[in-house]
Amino acid sequence: MRSPKLIHLIGILAVVLSPALVTLSGFSSVRAQSQRGELLALNFPAAPRNMGGPRSTAGGGVRGNGNASCIEGESPLTALIPTHDIVKTVKPNPEFFMYVPKNSADSGEFVIVDGNGNDVYLSTFELSEAPGVVKVSLPANTDLEIGQVYDWQFSLICDPSDRQADVFVQGQIQPTQLTEEMQTQLDQAQPLDQVQLYVNESLWNEAVSLLAQVRNSNPTEWQGLLKYVGLESIASEPLPIQTIGTSQN
Secondary structure: OEOOOOOOOOOOOOOOOOOOOOOOOOHHHHHHHHHOOOOOOOOOOOOOOOOOOOOOOOHHHEOOOOOOOOEOOOOOOEEOOOOOOEEEEOOOOOEEEEEEOOEOOOEEEEEEEOOOOEEEEEEEEOOOOOOEEEEEEOOOOOOOOOOOOEEEEEEEEOOOOOHHHOEEEEEEEEEOOOOHHHHHHHHHOOHHHHHHHHHHOOOHHHHHHHHHHOOOOOHHHHHHHHHHOOOHHHOOOOOOEEEEOOOOO
């Protein structure tokens, strides 16, 4: 059944950006730097404007005329992955990370739809009023098919009686398979080296998920990610990560 809650992207993206990539460190040089004990700085592709911010066809991330919003402050609802292009993943049930600013939303909603507009996953949940990072973990039985492109959307439901007042961010994701060479490199790499390898292959969900796990011991790299997606103002703040359960509506 087609979800009325999702502004489905028909055909090609309303906005498609193809940013040029800056020179990335090779695997061997990253390993050598890590072995010397020097600070390992991750290299991210050059980011287009509003890379991780709300992507929508109107309203700048707010349905309707955009006058109503339950977000408090200037920091926007932001995906911690690029939303300007299709993001790849090697997991059938990937994790999604969002920065959710201070808000008065009644609840949150996350939905994934396939190319035919059918809901593959739909969940609503309570959110903390305090700002922080939200991790959406899909249940194990969510099996995204390799090669298929899926649309996803994370929404703040500001007014349940008026879904036009939702604040949202959306993107696209496509499952793929690791090559044998890539798997070998990952098996031999340290965590931050693995993050860099994932970034090089546009496997952003895996990169962010792993970086989140080691953020306490690598705060500079975590801050670099937040800056990369346009959250410079809160990059140095200790952000709690709220994990949304794997129950499915």
